[in-house]
Amino acid sequence: MATKWPIIGHHHAVSLLQREVARGELAHAYLFAGPPQIGKQTLSSILAQALLCQGDDPPCGDCDSCRRVVRRQHPDLQILDLPAQTRLLGEKTSAQHVLKIETIRKVQQGLFRRPLQADHKVILIPEAHLMTTAAANAFLKTLEEPPPYALLLLTTTQVEDLLPTIVSRCQVVPLHLLRITEIETALQRPPWKLEAAQARLLAHLSGGRIGWAIRAHEDSSVLEERQETLETLQRVLAGDDLERMEIAERMARLPDQGMETLAAWSTWWRDLLLLQSGADNGLTNVDRRDELARVARVWDVAETYSALSTLQETISALEHNVNALLAWEAFLLSLSVSGQPAESRT
Ligand SMILES: [Zn+2]
Structure with missing residues (x-):
């Protein structure tokens, strides 16, 4: 029995991914699609941990690798979002609205260097719909012929804004709003440990978005x-x-x-x-x-x-x-x- 992944809800997606990790049958690219603040990035981050973990029972959440993934500082993990683009291109933060082709090219160059610590190299693209058409077309090449150790994890709230050719080359994992009761129960457990009444209020107000509920608590x-x-x-x-x-x-x-x-x-x-x-x-x-x-x-x-x-x-x-x-x-x-x-x- 594998470690329980620390994910609230999304049971179907989690068991599918756990099975694929256990059998070594992961696709080379996944697209997690669904409404904002339901845990898409958390799920992709835990999947990255599962692949990069050095513990006996991945993702252990406790080893140096798992911790580095959480801090976004693992040498075999690259995040491709607007702040990362700012650093990669040395541009102003205020100038970042889309993911540019220059950024994709830099990431592609890095991807062809073999992993440093793990057997895999993971690229996370949290808002894949922000790629320009030129960037998406450039990225298609990586999706078509990724190096064997690469795992590409895309998430999006707007799957309709992605090029169909991108979508068709990923294994699409549709994620949905969580049940209110799932959020209510989760908020009463560690690390949040909310009183029942407050958990109930935040769960209802969240409309099924666990991320919103946690933010409202914090x-x-x-x-x-x-x-x-x-x-x-x-x-x-x-x-x-x-x-x-x-x-x-x-x-x-x-x-x-x-x-x-x-x-x-x-x-x-x-x-x-x-x-x-x-x-x-x-x-x-x-x-x-x-x-x-x-x-x-x-x-x-x-x-x-x-x-x-x-x-x-x-x-x-x-x-x-x-x-x-x-x-x-x-x-x-x-x-x-x-x-x-x-x-x-x-
Ligand atoms: Zn670990």
Whole structure:
């Protein structure tokens, strides 16, 4: 029986990889594809440990090699991301938005030097969709004829943005959102050891993204920002059009914050729909149940559905670079037209 890999969820993928490692039947390239913050990089890093480990029962997590993989300092492991590109090319950090062909060429040169410590050489490309078309075409050559000791591990949140020829030359491992209960249970164990109530809250808010839950636990500003976001929503619903216009202006100025705000609001409206349709399970904002239940009594399903649809159209419009101020104003003002704010009807 092999060591249990320290991965939360993804049982199917883990057992597949464990089998392939045990039989020495690994493919030369894997593509881990799925939503952000679900553990794709953790899984690729553990697979790298399994191959480079010097212990008896890889990945032992304890030997010098395993520790070096965690610190990203193993001589037979190369990470190919934007910070690595900054170092490789000696460029400014602010100039890094895509993975360039020059970087791929440098990595390729390094790959043809034999491993120093282990039997394998592992290349991790955490956001493979950031390769330019030229970089991806250059990388194809490595995928077609890799040196026998090479293992190429790509991860992506946007598999549709990769060249089909890249995808077809990798063994694709699709990864999905985790079950809320899996996250809730994991957070109560070491190293996090959260109280049951906090584990439950973070697991629900994470929407199945273990990475988000861990970040929210480690960085208190994550929950504070969410709190602020939901308070803004209450101001939008209870306020007048002047206040809505002010909020629209503020959001349009801060595109990243604006998108996060819309993502949080959409969970709130989805919860509202769930309550209105009599479903009590599956709420994301479990700590807001009372407030949601109150609004659910005064809004009707059609109003909620219309607000959620308009919100999703706004997200899509902003993703396609429309005028942000106009998009925000149209959305927030629609909330005063679609129905009186809930507060005034209670
Ligand atoms: Zn080890």
